[in-house]
Amino acid sequence: MEELTGRVAVITGGASGMGRAFADRFAAAGMNVVLGDIEEPVLAQAVTELEATGAEVLGMRCDVSDHESVLALRDATFDRFGAAHVVCLNAGVAGGGTILEQTVNSWNWVLGVNLFGIVHGLDAFLPGLVEQDEGHVLMTASIAGHLSIAGLAPYNASKHATVTIAESLYAELQEAGSRVGVSCLCPGFVATNIFTSERNRPEALLDAPVEPVDPERELARQALVEWIAANALGADTVADLVHDAVISDNFWIFTDDQHLEAVAERHGAIRERRNPVTGRLTEGLFD
Ligand SMILES: NC(=O)c1ccc[n+]([C@@H]2O[C@H](COP(=O)([O-])OP(=O)(O)OC[C@H]3O[C@@H](n4cnc5c(N)ncnc54)[C@H](O)[C@@H]3O)[C@@H](O)[C@H]2O)c1
Secondary structure (H helix, E strand, C coil), X not given: CCCCCCCEEEEECCCCHHHHHHHHHHHHCCCXXXXXXXXXXXXXXXXXXXXXXXXXXXXXXXXXXXXXXHHHXXXXXXXXXXXXXXXXECCCCCCCCCCCCCCHHXXXXXXXXXXXXXXXXXXXXXXXXXXXXXXXEEEECCHHHCCCCCCCHHXXXXXXXXXXXXXXXXXXXXXXXXXXXXXXXXXXCEECCHHHHHHHCCHHHCCCCCCCCXXXXXXXXXHHHHHHHHHCEEHHHHHHHHHHHHHHCCCEEECCCCCHHHHHHHHHHHHCCCCCCCXXXXXXXXX
């Protein structure tokens, strides 16, 4: 999509972190912006701040794990702006723990938001994009969609699924001769609120508290959060990459090269039938 001015960007998870930065970037490019998010006070604040810049903004409570809620976001978008052009399926949550420790509630929560959020978003918005034969779908995956990081299985699974859905959609639209573009965003570490994802976990999917909390694991988590706040890429930098990828119709968006060696190592192990290389994502980070 070369021309963004006056068009409509829809962003799920648009109240915080990367989604909020996409909203700022697309509004600065002259787009009307729709934010769908589950966290209402932050959403209201985002709408106020964006409107203060002169942008036309619709903010709506939307739970992407709920099909009806995403259909309502689409209907409200069409009622207010008449169309959607750049659809960013970005809402996501992360929860840690080994597979042995996972509960079915945790799998349902992470896959419900990260995977079914994508499914519901495509079901709601793709037909309109294809019919108007103009637009772009951005799916926020992760470098975790290319690796199998110990202690993050539900998240890894949701992001591997996102990568292959994005690739499949790209292939299908190419084969159909469609002018609708697709991008797959695969960030490494970005300074956002992802590490407090539990704030948005529905009560029905809560786990019983684990007592006592493992102090070593809690310290490692805290160290990672502090490292990310101090060193990780800013969400506004990612938003620039996303804006440029939409304009240039680029499929892959990687935010840095930090983990590409690990991805190549995984591909090599698959090619040569070697056992998987293990090691946590953060190995070597604090050296
Ligand atoms: N921050 C990173 O290092 C990183 C790395 C790779 C991928 N990602 C992905 O980036 C995307 C954006 O996350 P972020 O890092 O900006 O975190 P964030 O927590 O700052 O933003 C995520 C947003 O999603 C919203 N959300 C959560 N559950 C929702 C639901 N059920 N329905 C609608 N909205 C919901 C939250 O309220 C929040 O506004 C996610 O898909 C995440 O998995 C993040």
